[in-house]
Amino acid sequence: MKFTLSWLKTHLKTDADLPTILKGLTNIGLEVEGVENPAEKLAPFRIARVLTADPHPQADKLQVLTVDAGDGALQVVCGAPNARAGLVGVFGTEGAVVPVNGMVLKKTAIRGVESNGMMCSFRELELGEDHDGIIELNPDAPVGQVYAQWAGLDDPVIDVSITPNRQDCMGVRGIARDLAAAGLGTLNAIVVPTVEGVGPGPDVRVEDEEGCPAFFARTVRGVTNGASPEWMAKRLKAIGQKPISALVDITNYIMIDLGRPLHVYDMATLKGPLVARKGKAGEEILALNGKSYTVDETMTVIADDEAVHDIGGIMGGEHSGAQDGTTDVLIECAYFTPERIAVTGQKLALTSDARGRFERGVDPAFLDDGLSIATDLVVKLCGGTASEATRAGSPPVANKTVTYEPSQCLALAGVDVSEGEQKRILESLGFGIQGNDSTFEYQDGMPVTTPANWTVSVPSWRRDVDGWPDIVEEVVRIVGLDQVPSTPLPRMPGVAKPTATPEQNVERRVRRTAAARGLAEAINWSFISEKEAASVGGGDWTLANPISEDLKVMRPSLLPGLLSATRRNMDRGAAAVRLFELGRRYFADKERATVGFVLAGEKVARGWQTGKAQAFSAFDAKSEVIALLAAAGAPVANLQSFVEASAAYHPGQSGTLRLGPKVVLAEFGVLHPSLAKQFGLTGTVVAGEIFLDAIPTKRNSGFMRAPYAPPALQAVKRDFAFVIDQAVEADALVRAVKGADKKAIVDARLFDVFVGPGVEEGKKSLAIEITLQPGEKSFSQEELDAISAAVVKAAEKLGGSLRW
Secondary structure, eight states: OEEEHHHHTTTEEOOOOHHHHHHHHHHTTOEEEEEEOHHHHTTTEEEEEEEEEEEETTEEEEEEEEEESSSSEEEEEEOOTTOOTTOEEEEEOTTOBOTTTOOBOOEEEETTEEEESEEOOTTTTTSOSOOSSOOOOOTTSOTTSBHHHHTTOOOOEEEEEOOTTOGGGSSHHHHHHHHHHTTSOEEOOOOOOOOOOOSOOOOEEESOTTTOSEEEEEEEESOOOOOOOHHHHHHHHHTTOOOOOHHHHHHHHHHHHHSOOOEEEEGGGOOSOEEEEEOOTTOEEEBTTSOEEEOOTTSEEEEOSSOEEEETTTEEBSTTBOOTTOOEEEEEEEEOOHHHHHHHHHHHTOOOHHHHHHTTOOOGGGHHHHHHHHHHHHHHHHOOEEOOOEEEEOOOOOOOEEEEOTHHHHHHHOOOOOHHHHHHHHHHTTOEEEEEOOEEEEETTEEEEEOOEEEEEOOTTOTTOOSHHHHHHHHHHHHOGGGSOOOOOOOOSSSOOOOOOHHHHHHHHHHHHHHHTTOEEOOOOSEEOHHHHHHTTOOSOBOSSOSOGGGOEEOSOSHHHHHHHHHHHHHTTOSEEEEEEEEEEEOSSOEEEEEEEEEEEEEEOOBTTTBSOEEOOHHHHHHHHHHHHHHTTOOGGGOEEESOOOTTEEEEEEEEEEETTTEEEEEEEEEOHHHHHHTTOOSOEEEEEEEGGGSOOOTTOOSSOOOOOOOSSOOEEEEEEEEEETTSOHHHHHHHHHTTSTTTEEEEEEEEEEOSTTSOTTEEEEEEEEEEOOSSSOOOHHHHHHHHHHHHHHHHTTTOEEOO
16 A cells, blocks of 8 residues: 655645654554655755757767756757757766666767756656656756755655454555544544535446445536546555546546545446446456456356446456546446455456455445545546436445454453543544443442443444454554563473474474585475476476466475575576475375475586586485485385386486385485476486475383494494395395395495496396394304305305306
């Protein structure tokens, strides 16, 4: 919600300066998102008079001007067709920054002629779209004065974030009312003109009472549509609204000023009565934004006998809107049900200023007054004769009351506000108060206090207030949310118990391990584009109304977000990128906790000892996977390696780690070249994902570590070399050897692979080191021989033979 300071002061009589008003807005719960003063960026631009204008000696379309900006004559080269001697315009001095493009004005030579500054157009100063020539001011404008001050542009624009429950603050008047209640001024009385109608009102009807309970209207005949007055156009332009015509600008102005959306129809385009009804399947309307929309039976439309002219409460149709040649208009002031507006807007993916107000809920008691104000402005600015008002339907004005005791403010919010101050605040906000105040008297010599008991009537523009806690909130926010004391919750006696769940503890350990290994944590959106989702197999959940096409699908993988972040880092000159993310993947049945990582760029930078820079490999990805799985509590020693991985990875340089053939705990490897190319990455990129939800949980593990119990006897190591078919995976042989004696053999690892002389073709030699851990006593030679025989026998089952 944007408005200017001067606009606010049309409703609020105040001497408070801008910082005080901004602080007051924040204190009462209206968050200030930004403040911009156009005069600040226009400070270097001054009013100047063109003294002479001569042709440029080297260019037909340029002129050499002599300009006086208050400090003497300056020579300026100008290409504007309207530049001439005697013209008074706006001049940018040397060092000024042109708002439209950020260009810094410097003394320069243009086609061999020195130029000192620039005569400016409205577009260059971001004051309009006109750039056919330089600005022409009144000849009496004071030369040398700062243009922004003379033109009245020193008017800060305030941008306030309005929460969905504060429908009353979707107009400048509602914000002024809040500030007045907070003691920053006095709310000016609203003037509702009396419009004497001539002749009967228009034929309007309500058939869809659920979607449009009330439809009020007037006609004004004999209008002359043209440009809106300067004061109105200036306010609209200041907040980013483009003035269109007087008739259209009046409706936009009242919507922003009073929070009351309206619509104006060109009566020449209407055939028969206007009816608020449900849409019919297949009906289409070309809206004012130039797009066509198909409505259905769940939507409320405004239509005549031939066509739909308005998507009720959201956007009017282009065909029946007010044009330059419009002479007779129908002014609509209706009430649309917030729930219907919200559903319709979501279905059509259509947003508008009117929708933002109607779906929050406009004041249902302001239809007559809103229609009178709009009609009065139309007659004053465009002429014409107004008809009487037609009132179809009945607005849902509810007489809502709340029983309230002033003591509830202290009890609920912890803020002690006197009864008198509470009454002042509530009445300033439009609430009515009836009932008894608290009394104090002596009875039989003892003091007796009778608490106050009020019946608070809720104003029609506050549909969000339902009970006494809402009344407390109103009092407290006007007093100031900073007045609410910070009170710690009571602590239970004894030693505090851990509150983290086992899943949270696993995530903490994994996060710390990844960071300790040199990976930087990334936090990406849970939504990705359809193209990114397709690159990793497609997503199960697609949003019907996303905030952006690039954030449309709930991610089935963490890789797209990480790869995009990797590209951004590489584009900014990062030599090496090591990123990880701990988040959720989304599937049709559930969310799955996952850890993803990407390694790209240089693993080792070039150097006099290392030589050329070294890239990451699939084994680096496997190393990270194993370390993170160990941190998560996975039985790393029992995992099996498989070469099958998803299509996101290089088919020859990737794999998975599993518990058995079906339970996949992680996949890793070199990224598929086509996927890397899609994300704009070059060189070798490795990645991996660890599926935390697939890791078996440990029971009764508690929160304490197991006691450290090192073995009493020294471990024994033995080396074996086996000749085996090349098709047999080394991992299969290592697991077979380790399982030969599960009690004595505590570890087995591959330390050499050999193919060449001494090994027949089609075979390979695998050297394995096994670690034996004695228990109560050392191994005897007979026991060692038996273990060795069991190891050899296990290898023979896979077709291996001991290499001598």
